[in-house]
Every structure is written in structure tokens, then in C-alpha cells.
Amino acid sequence: xxxxxxxxxxxxxxxxxxxxxxxxxxxxxxLFIGAEPTALNQYAGLSGNILLTIIIAVYPLxxxxxxxxxGALSDRFGRKKFWAKHSLYVLSAxxxxxMH
Numbered sequence: 001x002x003x004x005x006x007x008x009x010x011x012x013x014x015x016x017x018x019x020x021x022x023x024x025x026x027x028x029x030x031l032f033i034g035a036e037p038t039a040l041n042q043y044a045g046l047s048g049n050i051l052l053t054i055i056i057a058v059y060p061l062x063x064x065x066x067x068x069x070x071g072a073l074s075d076r077f078g079r080k081k082f083w084a085k086h087s088l089y090v091l092s093a094x095x096x097x098x099m100h
Contacts, residue, residue: 070091
């Protein structure tokens, strides 16, 4: 059976979102849990468990805030018009500035 193109896109987005949430677990866990104390896993006097929880919680929180903000803008201005006119470069630059 041939999948509908919209369904295929939705499945691909869901796969990427799942990967974004699940990939940090095996990579970051050994750095924070049971590791020798370093500046990375003992930042601001917080334990490695708390820091790992914060790091992993940032991604879903960013999706929640970002999707509602971008969704509201694209609903207001129209999806194709918004994305054609207001490039992702502007949003990426804002995100970059907020991170530094």
C-alpha cells in the first residue's frame, strides 16, 4: 500500500522528534551519572542527576515553546507566505544570540 505523502511527512517528523529526545540518553548519561566529579557534572553545586534532568528537559520545552510561537506566526501570516518571507535564518540568528 502506498502511503499518502502527508502521512509520510508526519511520520518522518515524528521519527526525528523521537530521535531528538532519545539520542542524548546513552551519550550524556555516563557523563553525569556515576562519573568522577568534574566542572561539567557538578555545575553550580547541582548533582549530576539534576543536571542530566535539566539537559534532557530542555529539548521538549524548546519544542513546546517554539512550536506554539512559530505556529501562531504562521497562522497569522499564512504558512507558505510566512516561511517564504521570514526565513529560518532569522529565527536561527535569534536562537544563536539567545544562547550566547
